[in-house]
Amino acid sequence: MNSEHRTARSADSTGPAVRGARERARSEITAAIKDEARRQLAAAGAAKLSLRAVARELGMVSSALYRYFPSRDELLTALIVDAYDSVGAAAETAARTGGDPLARWGAVCAAVRAWALEHPHEYALIYGSPVPGYAAPQVTVEPASRVGLALVGVARDALDGPGAAPPGLPDGLRPEAERMAADLAPGLPPELVASLVAAWSQLFGLISFEVFGQFHRVVEDRDAFFAHAADRLGREAGILPSAVGSGSVAGSGRPVTGSGRPVAGSG
Amino acid sequence: MNSEHRTARSADSTGPAVRGARERARSEITAAIKDEARRQLAAAGAAKLSLRAVARELGMVSSALYRYFPSRDELLTALIVDAYDSVGAAAETAARTGGDPLARWGAVCAAVRAWALEHPHEYALIYGSPVPGYAAPQVTVEPASRVGLALVGVARDALDGPGAAPPGLPDGLRPEAERMAADLAPGLPPELVASLVAAWSQLFGLISFEVFGQFHRVVEDRDAFFAHAADRLGREAGILPSAVGSGSVAGSGRPVTGSGRPVAGSG
DNA sequence: TCCGGTGCAAGAGCAGTGCTCTCGTTGTTG
């Protein structure tokens, strides 16, 4: 560890440290702590993340670490926010790819899946069981919504093109669907929003089962299985490929998102 | 792996107990340990489950507990197996209810959801992120399959009645679907099995998001939302209500599983 | 230039954890 980095020897002539060397060191050390914590997270999982081990690896003493994160939970919160932002950014990037709405839908799903498979422990941190006695603080709600909003964005664009009306709502669900539409995606039809929320959670069902090992000895060709399932998820939510022909819609629809390979590679 | 428990035969008249007091005490204490562990699990979650606390609560010393469970992971494994069996039994009971296949499908889904909401920490134990460095041993795979098999059972019965052909498979998925059908549900058409596996994982996506708090400020009327989503899950897998009319299938289908209330109560 | 406030690292310490080992005791078996 670089302890005396940038000692800021009273260099008032040019003033390289506009905010003072102290703040600079602080942000650097904070980042180093998060990096090392992320490394341990990836190596052993959230439950085995140890403040003392992080400090030890960084050459500090454990108590010094409390100057930067008041508790282990606060460190975990920081990692959670970062993870949400990371997967959210991946989803948003995939949503910006070209192609018809259904292809973009598949790209977003595949990007989230690829991120989850690359960062299983971070995925478990945010989409697995909530950590020990941990209650997600308010800071996490906005980053947590980015994937969902990316899906909503694709659906919104699909609405401009030839969209298929999503299936109708039972009477009992209509008020709730209208409330969801107003809160989450103003302007979108309630049926579509209800379908989107369901598809959103079901997408993470697919991904969680794969990441958490429930598909062990059940699904082998997981790329193909996921591509097909994600494609159907989009279709059933009312997102259609722009092939306006409207001839064979659901019959033998081949996933546009590439057959058998994760689409994330293209994003 | 039982020890030689069959030996206690000489006690014809003097026997303090039929099977020997020791074995009796052993099974009783084992059960007591699991009970207390389950209580702590429900109170604070898996990560906070402490062998010492369990022993303390039972009036033993922590080292004595190792006579019954060689490690904390072994205790967790026992709890995991019990949890799988518990939710599996709930699903199987729901699958045995009367009604048309789609109603039974909805009953199974609702029963699993109800179990999850009643035992959130046990649910997290089996469907959340895998615990610390824990790798599920072989003992868990059979109990873990009971919910899936209950769904398969409903689908199999639906096949006798008027079933709707599930959507076709892309060419890339056909071999995998045939393998899954052969392994998991011999005799069922591959398209149906592939749909069932997807629906199975997506069902747990719905439940996990609700249990783990992802629906916070997103879905409010969760009973209605879940009933509708589960109903659609079944329909899209090709399970139809026995109302053979085949007139309005997906249009304004009102969930048969009761609108707005968890169906588990009827099972 | 000195001086006091402040951020910071280090260390000791507390209460808790999983787990191992030893040592008597006690039920079971030959």
Add this chain to the structure above:
DNA sequence: CAACAACGAGAGCACTGCTCTTGCACCGGA
């Protein structure tokens, strides 16, 4: 009855999150 295996108790090790105190280094104001 005697040998044996299972058992409970206790001490102990290495580890954890977290707190508190102490002393050093910086940094702005006089």
